[in-house]
Amino acid sequence: MNYCKECLQPDTRPNTVFKKGVCPACNYFKKFKEVNWEERKGILFDLVEKYRNPSAQYDCIIGVSGGKDSLRQAIWIRDYLKLRPLLVSIQYPPHQLTNIGANNLSNLINRGFDVFQICPAPIVWKRLMKAGFKIFGNWAKSTELALFSGVPRLAIDLKIPLILWGENPGLQRGDLKTLGKTGFDGNNLRNMNTLSGGDFSWMLKSGFSEKDILPYKYPSKKEMLKNNIQIVYLGWFLGDWSLKNNGMISILNGLKVRDDSPSNTSDLFQTSALDEDWVVVNQLIKYLKFGFGKTTDYVNEMIRLGEISRDEAIKIVEKYDGKCSDKYIDEFCKYIEISRDEFWITVRKFSNTELFKIDRANNSISPKFKVGVGII
Ligand SMILES: [Zn+2]
Numbered sequence: 001m002n003y004c005k006e007c008l009q010p011d012t013r014p015n016t017v018f019k020k021g022v023c024p025a026c027n028y029f030k031k032f033k034e035v036n037w038e039e040r041k042g043i044l045f046d047l048v049e050k051y052r053n054p055s056a057q058y059d060c061i062i063g064v065s066g067g068k069d070s071l072r073q074a075i076w077i078r079d080y081l082k083l084r085p086l087l088v089s090i091q092y093p094p095h096q097l098t099n100i101g102a103n104n105l106s107n108l109i110n111r112g113f114d115v116f117q118i119c120p121a122p123i124v125w126k127r128l129m130k131a132g133f134k135i136f137g138n139w140a141k142s143t144e145l146a147l148f149s150g151v152p153r154l155a156i157d158l159k160i161p162l163i164l165w166g167e168n169p170g171l172q173r174g175d176l177k178t179l180g181k182t183g184f185d186g187n188n189l190r191n192m193n194t195l196s197g198g199d200f201s202w203m204l205k206s207g208f209s210e211k212d213i214l215p216y217k218y219p220s221k222k223e224m225l226k227n228n229i230q231i232v233y234l235g236w237f238l239g240d241w242s243l244k245n246n247g248m249i250s251i252l253n254g255l256k257v258r259d260d261s262p263s264n265t266s267d268l269f270q271t272s273a274l275d276e277d278w279v280v281v282n283q284l285i286k287y288l289k290f291g292f293g294k295t296t297d298y299v300n301e302m303i304r305l306g307e308i309s310r311d312e313a314i315k316i317v318e319k320y321d322g323k324c325s326d327k328y329i330d331e332f333c334k335y336i337e338i339s340r341d342e343f344w345i346t347v348r349k350f351s352n353t354e355l356f357k358i359d360r361a362n363n364s365i366s367p368k369f370k371v372g373v374g375i376i
Pocket residue numbers: 004005006007008009022023024025026027
């Protein structure tokens with residue numbers, strides 16, 4: 001495990017390659033000072049111009065969760081780019097959706113947006129979550145597929161070829177396989193670690209039918225090309241795109257945030273994934289697999305923005321990363337119908353023993369690494 005020399009990104013992040021000890025996201029942010037943002041905005045205006053369609057009801061589609069990034073994007077696209085977006089939300093089942101999530105989606109509707117909700121069948125959804133948790137130690141394996149796939153699928157069905165996403169996971173997170181021809185081209189999103197090239201065999205082997213898994217299937221390259229689908233990352237055009245900024249801008253526009261603390265959620269500002277709570281559980285598992293979680297994502301941005309030093313960030317990560325309240329674990333176990341013991345047996349199975357010492361007798365897991373340094 002090696003850490004980026006400049007931030008606290010370890011090279012355990014999937015699909016990442018460091019250059020001379022520096023992570024891709026730090027290299028990307030370093031070029032920010034040289035960027036001519038007005039020129040980039042010009043590129044964006046030229047690009048979206050050909051998608052303006054006065055004879056249609058909408059010019060573009062935005063995938064939204066009702067969270068901080070989607071609210072900021074929706075307002076910017078409508079009020080600054082003057083496009084008429086259709087917002088598409090893949091809806092969590094009622095047991096999973098939080099009240100805050102429902103209220104934030106209502107906030108978008110109250111702000112004058114049309115929201116199209118896709119609700120995959122809840123029983124299949126829940127069974128897939130359980131299968132993903134047992135097989136990969138990742139309950140969101142299927143749900144993330146649905147979140148990413150539903151949007152282009154609907155774009156094809158409704159013949160709205162322009163899809164706007166926020167963050168470029170290649171540049172801003174370091175998932176290099178997603179990089180397209182340009183900084184804003186999102187047509188390689190299908191290669192994202194989450195979508196993992198569209199392997200559905202685990203679902204079929206777990207007893208789900210082709211029909212069951214349709215909402216989880218990302219459209220093929222051929223379908224995307226045939227329908228001229230263009231995915232554009234807005235993050236490339238916005239110099240101040242960050243977890244924190246998006247949170248602040250969205251709070252000013254009516255976003256409600258989670259009422260909890262970083263020691264229960266590892267989320268420094270309580271603004272991430274507000275539409276459901278079990279992402280906190282998944283962040284804990286991610287931490288035990290790769291040695292970093294949500295807190296690291298936050299502080300890395302803050303280091304790059306010059307808001308905190310790397311040493312200050314180490315203290316914050318040591319204090320909060322990988323933290324997850326039992327409350328969220330218990331709610332999750334209840335939903336997928338497993339005991340807390342079964343939960344920990346699975347989590348231990350997927351914990352990285354090179355990075356963590358697992359003491360089964362005392363049910364404790366402790367890091368073998370020092371944050372910012374590596375294995376000790
Ligand atoms: Zn870095």
